[in-house]
Amino acid sequence: MISKKMQELVAGSSVIRAMFEEGKLMAQKYGAENVFDFSLGNPNTAPPNTLIEDICDILKNNQSIHGYMNNSGYEQTRETIAQSINCKDGLNLNFKNVCMCVGAAGGLNIILKTILNPLDEVIVFAPFFSEYKNYVDNFDGHLKIIPANPPSFMPDLKAFESAINKNTKAIIINTPNNPTGVVYDDDTLAGLAHILNRKQQEFSQDIYLISDEPYREIVYDNIKVPSILKFYDNSFIAYSYSKSLSLPGERIGYVVANSAMKDLDEIMSALNVANRILGFVNAPSLFQKVVERYVDAPVNLDLYKSNRDILYKHLVSLGFEINNPDGAFYLFPKSLISDDVAFCNEAKKFNLLLVPGSAFGCKGYFRIAYCVSPSTVINSLSSFTNLVAHFK
């Protein structure tokens, strides 16, 4: 008999993951080339083509590469990452600001373990990656959701300000955003920081800004993602190499804490302990050494940009209400009927696997993960056309 919490969780198990499994079954039934699976953020771009060579080189030149290290990771890896961020964002970090972790999911969990007391509130802006609710619940926190702010999907700062109270411990933002592709600009981050600073003072307590940034490098048209570390002292970044290096299965990422964070040493010690006692122990050792070589590697955006442009243009021509995303690899159009779940179920009849917006706390929309092959995009276009015709 599984625990009460798990009964609910298993029953409401991830819509996205369920679709991933359904997609595999449909591919068996109809042939993979006839199923247009836009359900999962599994990068289709190949990892860097020097990766195999580098891994083999690391293995041949590093004795005891597979052993334990400090729970926060190899110092050299952490220092390399810190210096890379310093160069890009004009900051002053060193290895002590960095804790290597098991992907951004692992990173968010060690941050939340570090800061949350039971019943503490964590604020997110809809639409949001649905796992945040589970991560916060792992530590008996409460997720407070600010309603979506279409059509821009930028954070509603007024609603944010009035949502903060004495129980607010943190806010999680995700920029570039899954599922909207929105990138928070300087003004937005400054606005968030301004409110947070005022509220910290009002309630005489620390409120942490956590930025989940697995899509940091996945941006188009020369957009740059501003660093929250420049805007707000009590800020963390959770980063993953899943998307930039196309290594989602390897579970490698890091957490950075701002040098100006209050009680920084204690926070870093707690992240280290959290890594250990949550059972991660440390980020996988070989891939720590791998990412050390790729901190400044250019990210190949060609496929994603081309997919985005083709899909966006086609969907606009079909009359969808939709933003052209600045980053990530998702489109988030308005559903043709208010019931987004029913809409996505209908889409399956056209072999289109789409994720309802309600999975992200935002009804009436749906997500297209366009990190797929160009042929999937091209071949799917007529299905989208037929889907629209079906609703006319």
Add this chain to the structure above:
Amino acid sequence: MISKKMQELVAGSSVIRAMFEEGKLMAQKYGAENVFDFSLGNPNTAPPNTLIEDICDILKNNQSIHGYMNNSGYEQTRETIAQSINCKDGLNLNFKNVCMCVGAAGGLNIILKTILNPLDEVIVFAPFFSEYKNYVDNFDGHLKIIPANPPSFMPDLKAFESAINKNTKAIIINTPNNPTGVVYDDDTLAGLAHILNRKQQEFSQDIYLISDEPYREIVYDNIKVPSILKFYDNSFIAYSYSKSLSLPGERIGYVVANSAMKDLDEIMSALNVANRILGFVNAPSLFQKVVERYVDAPVNLDLYKSNRDILYKHLVSLGFEINNPDGAFYLFPKSLISDDVAFCNEAKKFNLLLVPGSAFGCKGYFRIAYCVSPSTVINSLSSFTNLVAHFK
């Protein structure tokens, strides 16, 4: 400001890990060859010498090896592991019984997330791996400790029986045992199962037997570790390749649930969801493919056996009360004074890094992790001699 729970955890942070860090500092000060660091279970035996070749081969022959897969892991890896266990233990498992996980630490956490409701009790026998307390506490469970049963350190079945009550949800055993090296024999497992079956009936509820088995293959003198799956229906094994393949930094292991377990399908679904929502997501993908090739690889025990024999003989000659361990790579002698922490502090004066038994819930003893180089063992012998002289 870190959470209240974390304040305690950081303050009382792992004695073993602290020693690991202290050892590195001492090595810098006195030279690595003059410090005898017996504090951490970091295997000194090299990984299999074909490992590099195999990793490079896997990388060259598997497209999308680094992608997401089902949260429970690659089916082929899971099936290979199931069939290997079937061969060795005459069982009837398949891939559905297996969930790949981030080391045994990750495995224990997903099991406990799956079964524990707040205030449920989990029983362990002292001495025990101190992380169990933290793992159980992650899910608001309560650890109930059965006092140590020296000199054999086999479980005290009478004390066990009277410790079980209506709140008992699980028992964690660890065989071969860290820190005693004891292997639970058929009679012991049958005894545990008999009591558990009776108590399940008495309290009309499931009680799970969880066996933490990272040292399963580290056994000497033709000892075989019996499988708990043959003795008790509601049983899990948490396994790690950290010790058998010397890959502790890579975080690769699995959980097996007994085919006869009640609600098996629901349990396996919950393990899958727990892997996801605790932030592990999946076991590292490349190393899933690596261990698939090594399920039946012989484990090189020569170094450990030789270290054990040399240290055991020397310590006996010095008058230590000590068992010759059947498995794992630890010796657990009686301390020369009742205060084991003071004893280990004195040992540092002789450059011996030993872990007090109280770190395992067993005062008056200390642990020697002999998974070190032969020269460390040989060169340490005079330090042990001097340590004993110091206390005479």
